Amino acid sequence: MSASVPVAAGAAEQSQDHQHQLVPSDISLRVKSLESLLVEKGLVDPAALDALVDTYENKVGPRNGAKIVARAWTDPAYKKRLLADAPAAIAELGFLSTQGEHTLAVENTPKVHNMVVCTLCSCYPWPILGLPPVWYKSSAYRARAVIDPRGVLKEFGLELPDNVELRVWDSTAELRYLVLPERPAGTDHMDEETLAGLVTRNSMVGVEKVKASLPKEAR
Numbered sequence: 747m748s749a750s751v752p753v754a755a756g757a758a759e760q761s762q763d764h765q766h767q768l769v770p771s772d773i774s775l776r777v778k779s780l781e782s783l784l785v786e787k788g789l790v791d792p793a794a795l796d797a798l799v800d801t802y803e804n805k806v807g808p809r810n811g812a813k814i815v816a817r818a819w820t821d822p823a824y825k826k827r828l829l830a831d832a833p834a835a836i837a838e839l840g841f842l843s844t845q846g847e848h849t850l851a852v853e854n855t856p857k858v859h860n861m862v863v864c865t866l867c868s869c870y871p872w873p874i875l876g877l878p879p880v881w882y883k884s885s886a887y888r889a890r891a892v893i894d895p896r897g898v899l900k901e902f903g904l905e906l907p908d909n910v911e912l913r914v915w916d917s918t919a920e921l922r923y924l925v926l927p928e929r930p931a932g933t934d935h936m937d938e939e940t941l942a943g944l945v946t947r948n949s950m951v952g953v954e955k956v957k958a959s960l961p962k963e964a965r
């Protein structure tokens with residue numbers, strides 16, 4: 747008769763699931779309610795909240811990283827500084843460094859390809875790349891990026907020749923990585939701003955290369 751216990755428990759769970767579907771499905775509605783409550787109780791200052799939202803919507807994101815990459819491509823002295831002391835070089839361009847951890851810039855070349863993962867959770871350089879994409883946080887990527895990195899890259903459409911050394915960097919709470927992708931051929935005539943427009947988020951995580959034409963979403 748013990749088998750009836752899990753079945754009964756399953757039925758209870760199902761009915762709970764059903765009830766969950768009756769509460770507002772719109773997550774933003776729930777967030778809004780929570781926010782109103784926190785503000786009402788004086789636990790949160792609405793101006794501080796607005797500043798935080800503005801930061802993550804407008805000031806933090808992969809476009810910051812793209813500007814850093816484009817500067818490094820066009821200014822050899824800046825590139826040297828970036829590879830030697832990334833936090834200082836990032837600050838030079840006026841970007842936030844609110845996380846307090848160290849950042850290391852690693853350079854892709856025709857001989858060496860770098861890719862970044864956080865095997866433990868989802869550590870990521872927020873101030874320069876924004877919030878991590880869902881795939882970066884997935885357990886599949888976190889495990890397979892270490893076990894079969896070339897296979898993972900292939901799934902991202904990047905087939906790495908055998909003679910290219912592949913380095914996989916495991917991010918931690920203390921140390922995050924920015925991949926400096928290779929500047930694509932045929933971009934000698936482009937200025938820094940145009941170059942920045944070519945740089946994708948994924949290229950700065952090291953799962954794809956930068957192409958000489960603008961990515962679709964930027965057109």
Ligand code: FE
Pocket residue numbers: 864866867868869870917918919
């Ligand atoms: Fe992590």
